[in-house]
Amino acid sequence: MAGSPFMHQVRTELRTRQYSIRTEKSYMYWIRWFIRFNDLRHPADMGNSEIERFLNHLAINREVSAATQNQALCAIIFLYRYVIGREISELRYQSTRTPKRMPTVLCEHEVKVILSHLSGKYWLIAAILYGCGLRIQEALSLRIKDIDFDSKSIFVFNGKGGKDRYTLLPESLIIPLADQIKTVRQVHRKDLDEGAGMASVPPALLRKYKGALKLYGWQFLFPSSHRCIHPYDGYVCRHHLHATAFSRKLREAVRASDIAKRVTAHTFRHSFATRLLENGTDIRTVQELLGHTDLRTTEIYTHVIGDRRAGTKSPVDFIV
Known part of the structure; x- marks a missing residue:
């Protein structure tokens, strides 16, 4: 079939x-x-x-x-x-109920301990998840051109629901990000020397930016260790690191940290939102940073906040 x-x-x-x-x-x-x-x-x-x-x-x-x-x-x-070519409506079936669960949130100490058991690009990915509130796929899909050191912002292209947005670039991650970009530049130069160097992009972007896809800015911030054949268009390219590679390292770090909570990549995003609200950030600002369409989705994080104080500061700056 x-x-x-x-x-x-x-x-x-x-x-x-x-x-x-x-x-x-x-x-x-x-x-x-x-x-x-x-x-x-x-x-x-x-x-x-x-x-x-x-x-x-x-x-x-x-x-x-x-x-x-x-x-x-x-x-x-x-x-x-x-x-x-037919619309389906009035379906009658046994719908599985979605359980109402509160998100797992890590305290600052727990995040710090987990980060201490990660290194290199895996440490940086976890720090971005916690410090910027990104989903794992959004973090892995970041390209060099999406990092703006001057405005201290990160551009998230085509996030969940096809939405673009900007989020914080924590001051404490500027040097690690600059070092990672230097590493990517070395990988990219090697690819170019070997006749490759094309960035992996969706078909629509290939047609629009084909002449620019060998430029350094289009390369992924966390490139895969091997080049591959693009699944749609068949050209040789370098995709980004697979989420399972990070998940495996994260599981090892959580196990070594002896933390009883169930921790996934998304747990850092939950913790990011909760820390911002605890530190007095306006809920609509948090909604914008997370890319939520509905404010009610963001409101779930108010279950742990206390007094609200003005100011938006990335939670990773308190521990790094």
């Missing part, structure tokens, strides 16, 4: 609409599973009853999380809307 003309049509539609490679892989996975679950019947010959049966199977028999079930639903809605 993976190489079938129909699945090729689905992939083409995803790429035409400029969905990310991660979303493409996810949607292709769920669509294949949906078709196999219904005995390889063509989606055009199916409808609400088959979709409902599949979603109920995920919720009841497979006991998937609410987020996973919603991801599967989004893939199927995409399939019918853009590939089959």
Whole structure:
């Protein structure tokens, strides 16, 4: 099925609409599973009853999380809307309830201990997550041109929901960032000497900036250790470090820190927001820095704040 003309049509539609490679892989996975679950019947010959049966199977028999079930639903809605050309509505299925959980937040001492068990680029990534409030994919997708030392800001391009934003560049990270940029320059020069040096970009950017993609500013701040073939356009490029590489180092650091809390890359973002509110930063400023569309999403962090005081200072500046 993976190489079938129909699945090729689905992939083409995803790429035409400029969905990310991660979303493409996810949607292709769920669509294949949906078709196999219904005995390889063509989606055009199916409808609400088959979709409902599949979603109920995920919720009841497979006991998937609410987020996973919603991801599967989004893939199927995409399939019918853009590939089959039919809107799906009035679905009746057993929805998995999303549990209301408070985010895990680290105190300053815990962050400091974890950082002490990280080094090099992994230390810097964790410091950026905590000091700038970025999501892990946003941090790994940073390019040299996104770092503005003069204005002490970091530009986040195409964050969650396709939104761009600016966030803080902590003073305590200026020197480590400058050192990392020097390392990237050395890697890039070596790539150029070997006839490579192209930055990995989405297809739309390739068409627009192809002549500039060998420039130093387009290189990722945290490049992968190996060059690769671009999955869409087939040219040799250097992508960014994979999130699993950082996650592995973070797990080792948390284990060595003897911290009982469940710590992921996103925990640093939660801690960033909480520290800012504790230090008196206006909640709308925090909302802007985090890139939240809805203020209610930001308000979840008010569960630990005390008195509010004026001034916005990055939490990483208190510990580095």
